[in-house]
Amino acid sequence: MDPRSEVLLRQAELFSGDLLLAGLPADDLLGQLPGAVGWSWHAGVQHSLQTRFAGRCTFGVEPPTAPFDSAVLFLPKSRELTDFLLNALAARLPGRLLYLVGEKRAGVERAAKQLTPFGEARKLDSARHCQLWQVKVTNSPPAPELPTLAQRFELSLADGPLQIISLPGVFSHGRLDRGTALLLDQLDGLPAGKLLDFGCGAGIVGASLKKRYPESEVVMLDVDAFAVESSRMTLAANGLQAQVIAGDGIDAAPEDCAAIISNPPFHQGVHTHYEASEALLQRAASHIRPGGELRLVANAFLKYPPLIEAHLGRCETLITADGFRIYRAQRA
Template identity: 40%
Template sequence: MFEALTPVSEMLTRNLDILSRQPLLVCGLLEDNLPGLLAEAGPAPRVFTTDFRYFQWQQAQGLTDIEFGTSPGPSAAAGLLLLMPKAKAEAEYLLAACLPLLAAGAPVFIAGDNKGGVKSAPKLLAPYCGQVNKLDSARRASLYQAELTTLPAPFALADWISRYPLEEEQLQICALPGVFSAAHLDSGSRLLLKTISSLKGRVLDFGCGAGVIGASLLKRHPELTLECIDINALALEASRATLAENQLDAKVYASDGLKQVSGKFNHIITNPPFHAGLRTFYHTTETLLSSAADYLVPGGSLILVANAFLPYPELIEKSFGHCETLAATGKFRIYRARR
């Protein structure tokens, strides 16, 4: 999954002499073993990721200096390399979280796909750096370089939590930058919640995002035992905040697919992801559909919303022997399968 170098990293290999002069703090859209290349060229980097799957993979590769969470630990860093994430708001968040660890004059680099927002690097760095230079451009990717001149304020996660009301459910949703359903309830989740009727027992919210689905289910059925999982640390923190804001209780934890989940559920509910970075990515959902039955009690159900064009009914039928369409619009389908 992370084995091949991305075009961004291929471009960065042309600049290892500059990037490896000091042990950089590396964060953002990490999709390959760029940290290993930096370590081979100079002092090993310190890696911070909000992606639990990437964290697990790098640990398995033997990388020890890697942190998973909403922000890096407090120890000082010699410089920063930000791999441009999909959402500009997340880039702003990561800069605010990481730059306070640097001293004045420290190098700051931003790299990314030209179609992925990296051209906004000068504007992103303007509050912190006097001059931003474009260092390289190749493989439809660019690298920008600057020096930290304005020391930022200490990072406070609470400053980055946004809120919006979910009036149908009388809920307040909390979100963080880059998290799915961060600004409003998406139409797929809205259809899913409209379609789901009574639930009972132990329920898994797979890919919980900002906690919209889980909080709504708990509000309707307070007796549920709910678990919320995601690979994104910001999503997990947003879900915790949403639950706390609405005086609801659930177990929220990181899981790569269903790997960190134990026991069986009465229901698995999901609006599964099919984008990873700038790429369309079905692996997570395909793995879920093929293994979900093993995590359901007899008679338990998998209920999901998906874009109508996705070939999920065939995958569900292959695993469960059947697939029921509960609702459909021009864009979305709600599927259910029982064990």
């Protein structure tokens, strides 16, 4: 059980009604709270909960439309995303209770200050390195409109300008990451066919690929619903067509790709997770057609080449700059 869920279950009597668990972990909390439903924006969590508690969790960037009497937000990483989520929930709970739970090292104490516009917040519990906060929503805000919270910026690419739209919580929100910038400079000579942008974020790489290779089918994949929505917005803003998939890891990707291009994930929340990137390197070969390639950017300190060579083929470094490397490997 996730420690945040354990903290909720210490006060289970508070959570017996029609409760919405927003951003819940993939544990047994729905099993322990039969009146609760979930809202997830993580495709892996959603898949796991759907398998075990069919129909009790919805996936997306907006709260489920069905009414709820109270809600718990599991603190996400981004302050801006927290702000959107708290407002979206408080808008649905006038006169009712909204809770916030999170790990201390994730900054729950600081995030609890974001409850004060809605009413008087109080700390209910502190255990398992987590805190649980509650506010009675005496000052219910209007429902926030997600597109108004998007950040927009323009990239000047060799193929022309590209509008980027990113939503709160999405990687490198509102700006171009240095690693991504390096990757954008190294997109020449990709094989023709299906191109996969793995971990597409706001869609910068995928949209650039479609602009550079308009004849190629571009597929973009991300685990996060806000990234998927951002990528769709970026494509639309540039009049580009590509398939955008919400999925967890390389196993959710199509097969027979001519190339997989990625700035792969290596941070998630307060924990560092390499699993999705390691799985990508280990299993990319089964999604790349013979002669196709994997091209990625990574921090120079990450030991990716031995993994790539063990599972795909010879790994070439195209460039090293600003602490990043661009790797290229071809499937035999």
